[in-house]
Amino acid sequence: ISDLHSVDAGKYWCGVTRTGIDIYTEVKLKLVQDSCCDTVTKIKNYEGYSESLSCPYESQYQNNLKYICRGNRPSTCLQQALITSDTKQNGRFRLNDDKVSGKFTVTINNLTQSDSASYLCGVQRNSDLDVFSAVELEVEEWCCVRSTKVNGTVGHPLTLQCPYPPQHRDNRKFLCKGDHRNNCTDMVASQSRFAIRDNGSSSFSVTITKMQADDAGTYWCRSDPQWRVGNYTKIQLSVVFLQHTSTLPSTVEMPGKTSTQITDAGHYVGYTAPPLLLLLICVFAVLVYKCKRQKAKDNETVMNINAQNEDALEEVMRVAENNIYESQEVVIYSNNEMAELQSAGNDYEDLGEDEPDLNVTTEEIFCNGNFHNAN
Incomplete structure (x- = not known):
């Protein structure tokens, strides 16, 4: 009987025919709800x-x-x-x-x-x-777990505090490291730098004698091997690098170099600038400033020289123009001068003295006249 219903409940007879009286078997069918239970x-x-x-x-x-x-x-x-x-x-x-x-x-x-x-x-x-x-x-889902954040310094000791419930006083306490509580390493058993100490009935402490860069990460304080909620503490440990008291941001820009980003997953990094580097940066800035000032002065001097050259050119052009009109007077003057020189030569012949060099052309006299006028 498929897909039973409540009306199917009751008494049934199974029969077999034969010569004489048939054979019967009584069957009682009881139906109940297909669900359970009251409690x-x-x-x-x-x-x-x-x-x-x-x-x-x-x-x-x-x-x-x-x-x-x-x-x-x-x-x-x-x-x-x-x-x-x-x-x-x-x-x-x-x-x-x-x-x-x-x-x-x-x-x-x-x-x-x-x-x-x-x-x-x-x-x-x-x-x-x-x-x-x-x-x-x-x-x-896991929730409401006590979680703390702790910072440590490379090369320095650090103590982690781990509370536990009073009923776990006699339990074994340990500190393990790993991203997940079900897959972590017992640091006290594997690292000699980690030492555990029970402080009494409510907490124990773990001291790291000398911090290293790879100590950063997630730690779990445990006092119950069954990982019951409330029986452990989650610690996020970050490692800080310090060299001196003065620090720069993690992004450091240096002249002639690209920006350098000093980062490390889960770490806070401090970078100290040497005094010599700061002095070099200041000297470089002063030199750049002086060069810019000198360049500005040179530009101003060149502009002044160009202006003076333009004025001089205009004066020369004006003189040249005047000389064109005065050229005839110069030529007349040169002819008169030639006559005087020839007369003087004749006088030298009469005196029996050597004649002076009279190899002077009209062009030279004209050019000399121009030169004197220009001056």
């Missing part, structure tokens, strides 16, 4: 933890098959079982049957948020409906 056990836990779901049963079912499934439908629970008492282990699920106490336990390791669901614990019965108990599991 639900609610459990909360966090990602990464392990959780055990407890499923009680009556003593007469000690040897019966036990199983667990997701959901709230008893009719399909056995077919979709995550684990049964016959398999014991299936991935992250493990089943342990305690027949003395009448309870079987299903443990889920490494919980994830997808494990949040309703579960049915089932006990198989051969002649009747299986018996179920319901569990509702809620897996929460």
Whole structure:
């Protein structure tokens, strides 16, 4: 009978015909709602933890098959079982049957948020409906974890404070390093520079004797190996580099070089400028200023010289123009001068003395006249 309805409940007869009286078998069909149960056990836990779901049963079912499934439908629970008492282990699920106490336990390791669901614990019965108990599991994301930020200096000691609850007084305390709590390295056991000290009933401290650059990162103070919320502290450690008291920003610009960015993941870096470098920068700035001033003066001098040259050129042009009109007078003057010189030559002949050099042309006299006028 598929897709059962409530009207299908009742008494049925199975019959076989034969000679004489037929054979009949009576069957009573009982229908119940495909859901469970009136009482639900609610459990909360966090990602990464392990959780055990407890499923009680009556003593007469000690040897019966036990199983667990997701959901709230008893009719399909056995077919979709995550684990049964016959398999014991299936991935992250493990089943342990305690027949003395009448309870079987299903443990889920490494919980994830997808494990949040309703579960049915089932006990198989051969002649009747299986018996179920319901569990509702809620897996929460990690939150509200104590987190602190600490700065340390390379080459200097540093002490980290780690609080823990009073009930963990006798527990082993340790400090581990890593981005995730489930994958970190115990620093006290692996590094001799890390020393742990229990301060009493509420905290312990870890001292790093000499800080190194690679000490920067994420640390976890633990007092409970099960990583329960509230039983550990997250520490973000940054390492600072210091050389002197005066520092420059992480971006340092130097003459003739490109900008240098001094960075390191998770680190704060201080850079100290040497005094000689500052002196060189100041001298360079003064030289640049003087060169600019001298260039401005040279430009002004050139402009003045150009102006004077223009004035002189205009004067020369004016004189040349005047000389054109005076050239005839110069020529007349030169002819008269030639006559006087020839007369003087004749006088020298009469005296019997050597004649002076009279090899002077009219062109030279004209040019000399121009030269004197120009001056």
